[in-house]
Amino acid sequence: MDPAASEWTIAGTTIKRELDKRWIGYTGPSGTIPRLSMNVLLQPDALANPAVQALKGKVVILAANNAGSSDRHFTPYSRGSRADQMAGGEIHANIVETMLSGHYPKVPPLWLRTTGIFILLSLLTVLFVRLPPERGALIGLFIAVNIPIPAFAMFFYDYVLPVAEPQMGLVVAFLITLGMRLTGEERERARMKRMFGSYVSDEVVDMLLMGGRKLTLGGETVPVTVMFSDIRNFTTISEKLAAHEVVEMLNEYFSRVTAPILDQRGNVNKCIGDAVMAIFGSPVTYPDHARRAITAALGMVRAAESFRDWMEERFPDRGLPRFGIGIGLHSGDAVMGNIGSVKRLEYTAIGDTVNAASRLEGVTKEMGCVLVASAQTVRAAGPACLPARWRRSRSRGATSPSRCMRFSALNPSRAACPRPSCVAEAAHEAGRRLQG
Structure with a gap:
């Protein structure tokens, strides 16, 4: 053969000179290609040997094939040991x-590989975003382990996938979506802290985030207990104090009375x-929200x-009226949003x-007591409330009178904060509405 020729014909097959590298098929x-020891060829009757006769019309490669030779290499069929080397x-x-048969392994062009991988990773990214991280990791691992299967199958058809x-792209897609998820959770955590950090305890905010509950900010009906x-005599008190003293008093007061509310996760x-x-x-959501509200209210009384x-002690000899508060509680459905x-x-x-709840807070002045709760709240609180006699009272803004009962305490065996209180059953019929 002429090494300078642009093409060669071997065994009826035309082979063109190409500068590009080609894959070996x-x-x-x-051991797949038959081997014949040189010792057999050197025998006197070698031509009578069927193995030698089979060489007729074939291309024969003469090379050393001893086990200790350094001329051994890994191939796609090797499993990692020297014994598998060719x-x-x-x-x-x-x-x-490969040259004679023309079965060159075909590699998809770069644009096709890039497009295919991009589509695959786009679908996986959407999947990872929609699934929980644990499930996404399992599915990603399953896909990664099974990617070689189609590549192995196509290898037998001279395609290299x-x-x-x-x-690697799958791993990158998972890490990117995981980073996006973590960043989004941090943003959600910061948003929740901004929204509720000043109104509920840090424990409640953490429970919201850990529970993964998405607040329906557009509005949802929720069973709650509302406190007012x-x-x-705040007007009288504020008139006898300087402006900065009023602010000081309110800050101290709110710090004390909101603590029991936060303790009960209100x-x-x-x-x-x-x-x-307070809500x-x-x-x-707590199924015992009424009991928590009553417990918090009694804690506020002590505060x-x-x-x-x-x-x-802070404002002696100012002629201030005796300090007191009023608390109203009512349980029912409310629109939160x-x-x-x-x-x-x-x-x-x-x-x-x-x-x-707002009207019941006003009833405390009429009844001369600190705490007024509706019968709905008392019933929802369960056996923690001790029964007592009833009385009737009309709250401001109500179209019908309220049935009131007075009870001495919460049951010490079933509630942590027993305290004398008044409880009123507020009329809450459908015809009830605010005046004006």
Whole structure:
């Protein structure tokens, strides 16, 4: 053959000179191509040997094939041990076989490989985003392990499909989505902290985040217990104190009375002037929200008594009226959601339950007691409430009178904070509404 020729014809096959590298189409693992020892060829009767006769018309490669030779190499059929390595002569034989048969392994063009991997990773990214991280990792591992299967099958049809590229891309896609998820969770955590950090305890915020509950900020109906509380004779007190003293008093007061609410995992929803609005049962749902509200209210009564002593020490000889508070509780369904303007939204409650709790707070003045709770709240609190006689009272804004009962305490064996209280059953019929 002329080495300078542009093409050669071997055994009827035309082979063109090409500058591009071509893949070797291996016929199989080491030993697939027949071998014949030189010792057989040197025998006097070698031509009579069928194995030698089979060489007629074949291309024969003469090469050393001893086990200790350094001319041994790994092939796609090797499993990693030296015994699986192929001798250099057999590799040359596979090259000749590939050239004569024309079965060159075909590699998809770069644009096709890139497009295929991009589509695969896009689908996997969407899948990883929609699935929990644990399930996404399991599915990703399953896909990565099975990627070599189609590549192995296509190898027998002279196609070489990429394996490492999609596997590495899969890992990158999972890590990217995991990073996006973690970043999103951090943003959600920060948003929740901003929204509720000033109104509920850190424990409640953590429970919201750990539970993965998505708040329906557009509005949802939730069974809750609503509390309203204000300071008795606050107008008179504020008139006898300087402005900075009023602010000091309110800050000290709110710090004390909101602590029992947060201890019972309530939501300090608003502080309006001297009033406090708290919600139990949202944003974190508790089946015993009524009992928690009563327990918190009794804790507020004790806090108010302690604050009375603070007032007498801080503002002596001012002629201030005796400090006291009133608390109203009502349980029922309320609409919870982000309410307000586009620039100012607040997560709060609206509905008859809120109105009833506000009216019951006003009943405490008429009844001359500190705590008034509706019968719905008492019943929802369960056996923690001790029964007593009933009385009737009309709350401001109600169209019908309320049935009231007085009870001495919460059951010490079933509630942590026994305290004398008044309880009222507020009329909450369908015809009840605010006047005006």
